[in-house]
Amino acid sequence: TNLAVYWGQGANQQRLSHFCQETSLDIINLAFINVFPDAVSDYPGSNFGNQCDGTVYPGTELLSGCHQIWEDIPVCKEMGKTVLLSIGGETAYQQLTSDIQAIWFADFLWYSFGPQNENYTDVYPRPFQANAVDGFDFDIEHDGGAGYATMINRLRSHFDEYPDQQFYISGAPQCAIPDAQLSDAISNASFDFLWVQWYNTASCSASGDGFNYDDWVEVIRNSANPETKLFIGLPASEDAAIAGFYLTPEEVSPLVETYMALYPKHFGGIMLWEATASENNVSPDGLTYAEEMKEILYS
Numbered sequence: 001t002n003l004a005v006y007w008g009q010g011a012n013q014q015r016l017s018h019f020c021q022e023t024s025l026d027i028i029n030l031a032f033i034n035v036f037p038d039a040v041s042d043y044p045g046s047n048f049g050n051q052c053d054g055t056v057y058p059g060t061e062l063l064s065g066c067h068q069i070w071e072d073i074p075v076c077k078e079m080g081k082t083v084l085l086s087i088g089g090e091t092a093y094q095q096l097t098s099d100i101q102a103i104w105f106a107d108f109l110w111y112s113f114g115p116q117n118e119n120y121t122d123v124y125p126r127p128f129q130a131n132a133v134d135g136f137d138f139d140i141e142h143d144g145g146a147g148y149a150t151m152i153n154r155l156r157s158h159f160d161e162y163p164d165q166q167f168y169i170s171g172a173p174q175c176a177i178p179d180a181q182l183s184d185a186i187s188n189a190s191f192d193f194l195w196v197q198w199y200n201t202a203s204c205s206a207s208g209d210g211f212n213y214d215d216w217v218e219v220i221r222n223s224a225n226p227e228t229k230l231f232i233g234l235p236a237s238e239d240a241a242i243a244g245f246y247l248t249p250e251e252v253s254p255l256v257e258t259y260m261a262l263y264p265k266h267f268g269g270i271m272l273w274e275a276t277a278s279e280n281n282v283s284p285d286g287l288t289y290a291e292e293m294k295e296i297l298y299s
């Protein structure tokens with residue numbers, strides 16, 4: 001089973017290579033492409049916190065100077081990490097208003113952040129230069145709906161052009177079912193991983209008594225991809241979520257053991273929000289929260 005973390009929005013965060021050298025982490029979601037293209041041929045925008053050099057492609061909000069990221073992705077690949085580019089986030093200016101826009105957005109992401117294709121280098125920018133991400137994550141926190149299935153299916157049609165390479169689609173729905181933003185996409189497009197945000201929603205969070213992992217397994221069984229791996233999403237420290245939703249490693253352990261045993265086929269692992277919060281949350285025995293989670297997954 002795998003440990004996934006979000007990286008890119010942490011306070012005074014360390015560069016990507018620091019986290020890619022951590023053996024506890026398997027999947028790293030680069031957060032975020034937080035501005036959606038308004039129309040066809042428009043560029044999306046990005047934000048990676050304290051990283052990058054502040055320059056953007058002229059007339060856009062797409063960062064063009066993310067040297068730490070383009071320098072560090074090779075380290076992540078050498079260390080066997082899966083690196084996904086996350087779309088959305090809390091403060092995203094995001095809305096898919098039409099299928100044509102969804103298809104444009106998918107094409108833009110693929111040709112700009114996917115495998116470099118010399119036929120397109122003069123048309124699309126390469127914000128991470130020659131580096132290719134391993135797929136795309138959808139952290140859609142508002143204005144969701146039908147366009148996302150179109151966008152994901154378009155991305156998958158591009159994945160099919162590289163049959164000998166593995167690319168992934170993941171999503172971070174809220175725990176209340178049906179998720180307002182992604183339920184349509186989950187029904188009509190194939191996700192490889194769903195890391196449910198089992199925090200910030202009192203009725204179903206892992207810290208309360210409404211934890212609904214079983215119900216989410218049912219959602220997956222009835223979805224476009226019954227093989228989707230279901231991850232338990234958790235805050236990596238007290239202050240990484242709204243108060244009251246943090247679980248100590250001692251509280252996480254029985255939860256993971258129960259559901260890993262109940263649903264061995266579906267249980268994918270744990271997702272943490274987010275990398276820097278984990279780094280700053282060191283247990284009495286000197287382990288970061290991510291390392292504590294990895295121990296639980298392998299206990």
Ligand SMILES: CNC(=O)NC(=N)Nc1ccccc1
Pocket residue numbers: 006089090139172197200240241242273
């Ligand atoms: C996968 N995305 C998130 O987990 N976003 C997230 N946790 N945003 C946030 C919400 C409330 C307080 C702090 C962060």
